[in-house]
Amino acid sequence: MEWLNAVVQGTLLGGLYALFAAGLSLIFGVMRLVNIAHGDLIVLAAYLGLTVTTGMDLNPLLALILVVPAMGAIGYVLQRGLLNQTLGDDLLPPLLVTFGLSVILQNSLLEVYTADPRKLDAGSLETASIAVGGLSLGVLPVLTFVVAVVVIWGLQWTFYHTAIGRAFRAVSDNQDIAQLMGLNRRHVFGLAMALALGVTAIAGILLGIRTSFDPSIGGGRLIFGFEAVIIGGLGNLWGTLIGGVILGVAQTVGAKIDPGWQILAGHLTFLLILAVRPNGLFPRVDT
Amino acid sequence: MREPILQMQGLNAHYGDFQALYGVDMNVAEGEVLAIIGANGAGKTTLMRSITGLLTNGPGQITYHGTDISRLRADEVAARGLAMVPEGRQLFRSLSVRENLMIGAQTGRAGPWDIAAVYKLFPILEERKDQQSTSLSGGQQQMVAIGRALMANPDLILFDEISLGLAPIIIKDIYAALPGIIGEGMSAVIVEQDITKALAVSSRVYCLQEGRVSLEGASDTVSRAEISRAYFGIE
Numbered sequence: 001m002e003w004l005n006a007v008v009q010g011t012l013l014g015g016l017y018a019l020f021a022a023g024l025s026l027i028f029g030v031m032r033l034v035n036i037a038h039g040d041l042i043v044l045a046a047y048l049g050l051t052v053t054t055g056m057d058l059n060p061l062l063a064l065i066l067v068v069p070a071m072g073a074i075g076y077v078l079q080r081g082l083l084n085q086t087l088g089d090d091l092l093p094p095l096l097v098t099f100g101l102s103v104i105l106q107n108s109l110l111e112v113y114t115a116d117p118r119k120l121d122a123g124s125l126e127t128a129s130i131a132v133g134g135l136s137l138g139v140l141p142v143l144t145f146v147v148a149v150v151v152i153w154g155l156q157w158t159f160y161h162t163a164i165g166r167a168f169r170a171v172s173d174n175q176d177i178a179q180l181m182g183l184n185r186r187h188v189f190g191l192a193m194a195l196a197l198g199v200t201a202i203a204g205i206l207l208g209i210r211t212s213f214d215p216s217i218g219g220g221r222l223i224f225g226f227e228a229v230i231i232g233g234l235g236n237l238w239g240t241l242i243g244g245v246i247l248g249v250a251q252t253v254g255a256k257i258d259p260g261w262q263i264l265a266g267h268l269t270f271l272l273i274l275a276v277r278p279n280g281l282f283p284r285v286d287t
Numbered sequence: 288m289r290e291p292i293l294q295m296q297g298l299n300a301h302y303g304d305f306q307a308l309y310g311v312d313m314n315v316a317e318g319e320v321l322a323i324i325g326a327n328g329a330g331k332t333t334l335m336r337s338i339t340g341l342l343t344n345g346p347g348q349i350t351y352h353g354t355d356i357s358r359l360r361a362d363e364v365a366a367r368g369l370a371m372v373p374e375g376r377q378l379f380r381s382l383s384v385r386e387n388l389m390i391g392a393q394t395g396r397a398g399p400w401d402i403a404a405v406y407k408l409f410p411i412l413e414e415r416k417d418q419q420s421t422s423l424s425g426g427q428q429q430m431v432a433i434g435r436a437l438m439a440n441p442d443l444i445l446f447d448e449i450s451l452g453l454a455p456i457i458i459k460d461i462y463a464a465l466p467g468i469i470g471e472g473m474s475a476v477i478v479e480q481d482i483t484k485a486l487a488v489s490s491r492v493y494c495l496q497e498g499r500v501s502l503e504g505a506s507d508t509v510s511r512a513e514i515s516r517a518y519f520g521i522e
Contacts, residue, residue, distance in 0.1 A: 163389075163393075166382065166386050166389060166390060167390070167393070169379065169381045169382055169386075170379045170382060170390050172381070173379040173380055173381050173382070174377060174379060176341055176361070177373060177377045177379070178379070178390070179340075179341065179360065179361035179362050179365075180339055180341070180361050180362075180365055180370075180371055180373065181362075181365060181390050181391055181393050181394075181435070181439070182362045182365035182366050182393040182394035182439065183362055183390070183393055184360065184362040184363075185362075
């Protein structure tokens with residue numbers, strides 16, 4: 001039963017990792033941009049949530065109403081103002097620029113919010129639990145998982161059933177020809193980054209309710225996100241969810257064996273999958 | 288002579304240090320079908336890229352409907368009613384046939400062409416509308432590429448090497464469909480290696496050689512000798 005518990009808790013944790021990863025996956029899929037600052041943007045969203053909840057005395061989940069559009073706007077401006085200038089045939093400039101952005105974000109957060117660990121207060125939601133067949137499931141982890149599934153379903157639906165999703169895929173396939181069809185790729189990329197950071201806002205708030213955070217933890221969230229994306233296979237959002245779940249289960253089962261193995265077990269599982277299936281478990285099929 | 292819809296004056300184009308077009312002067316009249324011929328590397332594709340805005344040019348070198356479009360981005364040019372059927376079809380491979388056609392309508396221009404009209408022109412596309420565009424035969428892919436350009440309801444449509452890589456029977460079908468496509472007051476530029484085909488459908492022809500215009504004339508009066516001289520540069 002204890003092992004089953006570890007697997008179930010790990011699966012729910014995987015929902016959070018999938019939310020970390022969804023934005024990364026989306027950005028890479030649309031514009032081949034690897035965003036090193038993604039983890040710090042998650043932390044930024046958590047701090048924005050903190051400012052909104054303490055400033056307006058709101059529940060963090062209600063703060064999403066403000067933080068999601070705010071992060072979306074930041075994403076659009078960031079893409080149009082900075083990241084579009086780095087995109088081209090060379091993968092290195094966006095890597096370097098987003099790495100620099102990561103350093104700037106961390107230090108700015110340190111300056112504004114100090115290095116003290118903070119937490120978002122969601123009241124009784126944090127400790128509430130439901131009993132399911134002998135297991136005790138936290139309401140927050142269950143909620144996080146449900147949100148992850150809904151977000152990924154929503155992104156998938158947007159990609160395959162809306163005009164903007166069509167534009168994302170067209171620009172991803174062939175930027176020049178998409179431009180010939182009247183799509184301004186710079187604007188499309190801006191919208192993709194806005195959507196990605198909107199998802200990041202949700203991830204950041206849920207992270208902030210679940211654990212305490214400080215300006216330095218972005219890097220770790222980036223790694224978890226990356227691992228989830230790569231385990232699942234690049235460019236496949238449902239694969240990303242499964243990647244997050246595998247990583248979460250590996251961590252909780254590892255921690256069950258020995259509390260010190262939690263993170264290590266996740267990384268080892270990632271390496272193992274990468275060695276056996278270098279393209280991830282469910283790579284996008286390109287014919 | 289009718290008003291030119293598209294005019295190029297002293298058009299130069301560069302790829303880095305390499306100059307691909309040297310002072311090209313050319314015009315397309317309203318409602319006319321113009322053919323551009325030339326050997327590989329003569330600058331035909333560069334000319335298409337310049338007109339559509341995929342390459343930026345010096346100010347004042349390309350005028351469309353009386354406004355300077357030399358420095359506009361491709362999407363801004365497209366929004367003004369200039370569409371292209373690119374060389375090698377270049378369909379969006381992760382989009383279905385229907386979605387490829389819908390992308391063409393992205394500019395939101397009104398006109399006779401919508402998805403029903405394209406399906407009427409190429410009924411096979413309606414049967415295949417939910418398939419991946421890459422699962423189609425070469426000829427069907429070319430129909431999608433043509434339909435995609437028509438969906439923008441352009442005033443001027445550019446066809447870049449539409450017969451390249453297609454079976455002769457398919458080429459015949461596509462050319463048979465062209466008059467129905469270009470009717471309704473649309474102007475067209477056809478870039479073609481097959482000189483006979485190019486002359487048959489056009490009213491005027493330009494020949495490019497090493498980035499310069501080597502011949503200009505009415506399609507029904509230019510002689511074979513003139514063309515081979517302009518095409519190969521052999522005296």
